[in-house]
Amino acid sequence: MSRARSMVSPPILLVIITVILVRAQRATSETTTTEFIFQGFKGNQSQFQLEGDSTIKSNGLLRLTDRKSNLAGTAFYNKPVRLLDNNSTVRSFSTCFVFVIMPSSANNRGFGFTFALSPTPNRRDAGASQYLRLLNERNDGDPRNHVFAVEFDTVQGFKDETNRIGNHMGLNFNSLSSEVQEPVAYYNKDGKKEEFQLVSGEPIQVFLDYEGPTNTLNLTVYPTRLGSKPRVPLISKQVPKLIEIVQEEMFVGFTAATGRDQSSAHYVMGWSFSSGGPVAAATLNLSELPPPPPPNREKKRGYNVKIIALIVALSAVISIMFLLFVIFMIYKRRLQQEEILEDWEIDHPHRLRYRDLYAATDGFKENRVIGTGGFGTVYKGKLASSDLIAVKKIVPNSRQGVREFMAEIESLGRVRHRNLVNLQGWCKHRSDLLLIYDYIPNGSLDSLLYSVPRRSSAVLPWDARLEIAKGIASGLLYLHEEWEQMVVHRDVKPSNVLIESNMNPRLGDFGLARLYERGSMSETTGLVGTIGYMAPELARNGKPSDAFAFGVLLLERKPTDSGTFFLVDWVMDLHARGEILSAVDPRLGSDYDGREARVALAVGLLCCHQKPASRPSMRGVLKFLNGEEEVVEIDDEWGYSKSSRSDFGSNFVGYVSSSTSIPSSSSAFDTRIISTSHVTSGGYRKKCLFQYELDASYLFIHELRTSAYSTLN
DSSP: OOOHHHHHHHHHHHHHHHHHHHHHHHHHHHHHOOOEEEEOTOOOOEEEEEETTOOEETOOEEEEEOOSSSSSEEEEEEEEEBBBBBOOOOOOEEEEEEEEEEEEETBBBOOOEOOOOOOOOOOOOOOOOOGGGOOOOTTTTTTTGGEEEEEOOOOSSTTTTTTTSSSSSEEESSSSSOOOOEEEEEOTTTTTTEEETTSSSSOEEEEEEETTTTTTTEEEEEEEEGOOOOSSOOOEEETTTHHHHHEEEEEEEEEOOOOOOEEEEEEEEEEEEEESSSOOOOOOGGGGGGGOOHHHHHHOOOOOOHHHHHHHHHHHHHHHHHHHHHHHHHHHHHHHHOOOOHHHHHHHHOOOOHHHHHHHTTTTOGGGGEETTTTEEEEEEEESSSOEEEEEEOOEEETHHHHOOOHHHHTTTTTOOTTTOEEEEEEETEEEEEEEEEEETTHHHHHHHHHHOOOOOSOOOHHHHHHHHHHHHHHHHHHIIIISEEEEOOOOOOGGGOTTTTEEEEEEOOOOOOOTTTTTTOOSSEEEEEETOTTTTTHOOOOOOEEEEEEEEHHHHOOOOOOSOHHHHHHHHHTTTTTTGGGGGGGGGTTTTTHHHHHHHHHHHHHOSGGGSSSOOHHHHHHHTTTTTTTOOOOGSOOOOOOOSOOOOOOEEEEEETTSOOOOOOOSEEEEEEESSOSSSSSHHHHHHHHHHHHHHHHHHHTTTTTOOOOOO
């Protein structure tokens, strides 16, 4: 019996001893603490690992960097500190230190320093300047860094978009971008925040306390001249993210750097630290700390009195000459940019300064050009307010350009609608005439439909095409019926419709627009518009029709060079045979609503009706397109006379300019006409009527198939 016990007892005893040893080891590790205090650092070189420019001065100051450029230094306590318990929680720790930052000069300071927790005291791969000898460009933000730092930043910050405050403190996790930052300040006895400068040359004390059980970090900073620690910390925040940073053992210390053009000397006067226990870091006795470094004073050198007098005299003469030169250049520049206002300019607001537009477009450089037109070039610009604009510069010495300029200011300058281009303002500088619009990134509908190559390889969905048509109709309805005066655009076409990023259309280019009082629309005195988009009766009675142009646009075809194909007749023939859907863009396949397509094509035909009285208003068009009313039946007298289907001819009299917003591959029929000739009776009237009827039919059919065919091709 006793023998059996002797055989069993040793294993049991071994297990018991093992358990005791493990528990003792855990208890030892859990109670491991680190505490130290340095009332100055004289004679303590062996307790630090110094790298770079860091050194301990003979008077006991720990200098991280000198005032010279492009320096970096680190100073870490040479023994690792246990900061992670066995239950994977960050231990409480506390530190207190006093530092001084001495600028190179009153206007030269930077870049600051950090108190850091690092897995290694060797930060040799870290960069200077904004990287503060803590990280570098390659590893900034890398979670494998395991670096936590309290940043004392004296310049604009690591990244302007994140650290906009120059004199600030921040909490950084694996990055030089501060997740938490505050301007350097303390709370006085009345609870008010008092800001002060880090780069002041006076001693500044810092208290940093981290409570492990609550993950709370408290940070207090204040000038030592206050005497006592403020009751309210500057930063008090839970930082659970610290568990992702801290490893079982970490090194604690300081890093600092200067830059090429910005530099300061960074000193630590005293430092205490405590971790692993409830006791906070020991308070430093300020009277026992080494004195701060003296202010930066340049050595005085003796110079000969005559040399000094000569230098002063030459400096005065050069200064006067330079001042006179500056005054002359300013005066010359103002003369060049002087703008004399005429009477009509005073009556139209929203006038912008030429110098602002010149700066916004980089001097109207070619790389800013985003389009050209018959009477000007359009530039992309950016104002000082960061607003993007489009600036249309009218061709100098263009009589018709001046008319367009005035027309746009008069009409578009006061209207506001979500489907009309917003004219921000205008400018006249000598012979330069400029119109300023909102910048619309998607360009024109014309470029989405007909450009070669197209702006997008995808085919515009039917829903988007229909919404674009409704938007244009809504803008025209506002101009015709809802604004204080009636505005007739007179040049509705795809190249004058701009598309926003959300595919909302905006009708622009009001250079040919006319304003009328309600019920007093008069005849025009010439042929104005773009061939193919002008109503046939314009040559007979001089009355323009935006409805006709909208119908052509709705059919979405550009003219071809063939003289045997008549778009309107072709679509009307399909409609008569009940096959109007054959005119739908074949690239859509079956991915469109047949009922909506029938309505859209029928509305396009109605808008191009030979009889102006039979064309619907824009309000009626919207009701048709929205399904609120059925499209009226097209009567038998709709079609054009077959006798008009002869060659187009080239007998227009007046100013003709190719619409340069249309690609070179488009037909020459899409040509803008501005004729100053009066429309008279006789052969000329018949000739113009013949030409416009032919062109309307011709473009009409060609535009129709693109209504379902080309809106984003």
